[in-house]
Amino acid sequence: MTQAQDIATSPADIADESRQFTLLVNSLNDHALYLLDPEGIVRSWNRGAVKVKGYSAQEAIGSHFSRFYTPEDVEAGVPWRNLRTARARGHVAADGWRVRRDGTRFMASVVIEPIRGGGELLGYAKITRDITESHEAGLRLQEAQQALLQAQKMEAIGMLTLGLAHDFNKLLTVIVNSLDIIVGKNPDPRTARVVETAMRAADRGVLLTRQLLTFGRGQELASERLDINGVVRDSAPLLRRTASERIELRVDLAPAPLVADVDPSQLQAALLNLVANSRDAMPAGGRITVSTALVQVSAPDRPDEPPRWHVRASVEDDGEGIAPELQARVFEPFFTTKDVGRGSGLGLSQVFGFAAQSGGFARLESTPGQGTVVSIHLPACRST
Ligand SMILES: Nc1ncnc2c1ncn2[C@@H]1O[C@H](COP(=O)(O)OP(=O)(O)OP(=O)(O)O)[C@@H](O)[C@H]1O
Ligand SMILES: [Mg+2]
The missing domain is CATH 3.30.450.20 (PAS domain)
Known part of the structure; x- marks a missing residue:
């Protein structure tokens, strides 16, 4: 030839x-x-x-x-x-x-x-x-389908959770009001102690319901237009205390202000949840880095949409990491690998729900044995 x-x-x-x-x-x-x-x-x-x-x-x-x-x-x-x-x-x-x-x-x-x-x-x-191109297109399609399936699953769990949370709220209101009435009637010391225990349990129930509401995106957000660098800076002392002494906590802020519409107390709660998770993943100590940045990305469940500007707050650790087969599950409410009483499995659900309700998303990257990064992405606003 x-x-x-x-x-x-x-x-x-x-x-x-x-x-x-x-x-x-x-x-x-x-x-x-x-x-x-x-x-x-x-x-x-x-x-x-x-x-x-x-x-x-x-x-x-x-x-x-x-x-x-x-x-x-x-x-x-x-x-x-x-x-x-x-x-x-x-x-x-x-x-x-x-x-x-x-x-x-x-x-x-x-x-x-x-x-x-x-x-x-x-x-x-x-x-x-x-056939590299069609092979890669096939892989991309598979990834998009998986992301969509995951988003649909979280949506379904969110609706279920929201319904439950509303019902529990009603029940808890009745319980708390009834306990208030008993306290108002000056009960004997023994009854007062029992009522106090019941009150504490009810308060814990209210807190749990609030976290469930956040996951189901039913929480009222008190959003303000502000620089998230400021929120992270203000939260740093609390984050350091949460991290404990055996862990070095670094704060690495973007040089320019990162403006977003955000509920600062929810963002602080989310950062606290993430730092607590990182701490728990490093029983022998290590390093946590809380950082902020301005990034242009597409939402994971909408990979075909053009990338948009987001402000990102990330918490990174060099802890034990999460096994690949568990990574899709950790945002689900009540999913925990911790012992009873140590974790309720609602930390990442709050992060997920808060980010989604704020118009953004949360992303997790983790390598077993190397560490984990969880990033909260919020739509960036032009600074005013
Ligand atoms: N940084 C991390 N490193 C390793 N594993 C993690 C990390 N963050 C979360 N996980 C895993 O994800 C699970 C779910 O986390 P999540 O914060 O939702 O619940 P929790 O920490 O178990 O309980 P709670 O936050 O309600 O106290 C954890 O039990 C843990 O297995
Ligand atoms: Mg947690």
């Missing part, structure tokens, strides 16, 4: 039967089409192969086709296995990673067919197509 330069020069070429095959093979620009001998040595090389693999015909012809495979596949004997399978079954079709001349990898769709003459194996025909 001839090389890429030997392409049709006149209409007569098309009519010339001896030239037709070469013309056909070399006009397939996006398909590497070549012949191997029975040992796997490259014997021909078309124009598409130059484009797909990056080797010229001179470089490719005469070398073993295993050079197009990844070192891992070569180690595992994949090229030779493919030839054996093609010989035994008459056909191999598979997708896999291949390496271009410049060392970059691409996802290839590969077909290998044995060529026989008089019952004897003469070699193999090989067709390779670069």
Whole structure:
């Protein structure tokens, strides 16, 4: 077979039967089409192969086709296995990673067919197509579908939680009012103590319901337009106390003001929840960094929308991290890995609900053994 330069020069070429095959093979620009001998040595090389693999015909012809495979596949004997399978079954079709001349990898769709003459194996025909783009598009689609599913699940849990929280609020109001009436009647000391215990439990119930309301986005936000650097700066002493002495807490603020419409007490509560989580993930001590930044990003459940400006407040730790299979669950209300009485599983739900209700989102990145970053993104406002 001839090389890429030997392409049709006149209409007569098309009519010339001896030239037709070469013309056909070399006009397939996006398909590497070549012949191997029975040992796997490259014997021909078309124009598409130059484009797909990056080797010229001179470089490719005469070398073993295993050079197009990844070192891992070569180690595992994949090229030779493919030839054996093609010989035994008459056909191999598979997708896999291949390496271009410049060392970059691409996802290839590969077909290998044995060529026989008089019952004897003469070699193999090989067709390779670069399908990286469609492979990546497929992956992106899968990610988008997963993000959407996750968003729908959180939406459903949010609605359920909101309904529950409203009902509990009504019950708790009745309980608290009744206890108030008993206290007003000057009960004997023993009854007073019992009522006080009941009151404390009811107060805890009110707090829990408030957190559930936040997750279900039913909390009334008292939003103001302010610089979140200021909120973080004001919260720093409280965050330091929460972190405890064995942990170094750094505050790293963006140099310019970061203006957003935000409920400062909710933002402070969220930062507190995040710092408490980081502290719990580092029983032997470590470092927590609270930082702010202005970033241009798309919401995770709307990856196709153009990126927008957000102010971001992040809490990063170098603690134990979260296992990948748990990462999608940690924002759910009551999801906790902590012992009974140590965690109610509502910290990240508050972070999630508050960010979403403020028009933004929360994002978690975590590597087991290395650490975790949780970032609250709020739509940025132009500073006034
Ligand atoms: N920074 C972190 N590092 C490691 N694991 C974390 C981190 N933050 C959260 N987690 C995991 O996510 C779970 C849920 O966190 P969340 O804050 O919602 O609840 P909690 O801390 O268990 O309880 P609560 O916050 O209500 O006291 C935690 O139990 C923990 O397993
Ligand atoms: Mg927590």
